[in-house]
Amino acid sequence: AQTVTQSQPEMSVQEAETVTLSCTYDTSESDYYLFWYKQPPSRQMILVIRQEAYKQQNATENRFSVNFQKAAKSFSLKISDSQLGDAAMYFCAYRGFYNQGGKLIFGQGTELSVKP
């Protein structure tokens, strides 16, 4: 069975600085998708960035980028120029490429606080 682990329950960053959130996963599949979701206090889960495992190039979305290390099964999220609005719970998630159920497997989450 696939698992996703986020080993940092809480992280803190100064406004305008850079922070990296860690995620590791375990799978025997060769094709899959990885995601980072943001969940602010409003509870709405928002997709931040996605990575297809067959792509070697790391995904980038404005201030958000990932470091995808397939062999190490590591998928970290880097937030550059942190803003107060980035404060939220961040979840790493996995989905098998051929998973007909569309099932997302989530990590435990990392709570990010941004200090002004």
Add this chain to the structure above:
Amino acid sequence: DAGVTQSPTHLIKTRGQHVTLRCSPISGHKSVSWYQQVLGQGPQFIFQYYEKEERGRGNFPDRFSARQFPNYSSELNVNALLLGDSALYLCASSLAGLTSYEQYFGPGTRLTVT
């Protein structure tokens, strides 16, 4: 366009009761998934429905059931509620069930069982 909507927003039930949660997907989306998020944890997959058929089921007891209607909206039913069923229930919709990889989440229904 409206996003995924869920109702009700909050709900308080007593142990042993039954509850029905509702979800309307984004227009054009045919797949709906349900997740349970216990406080302080990541969401856990309960069900996925695509074209009104169950396409996936998580490790939840038979007290949990769901269905999808012809307009692709969905209901999650939980019978014989337990205190441990208290959680945020999230609904997510996607364009297609098999190959689409992007799921859009609703704001959730907060269920409290007393």
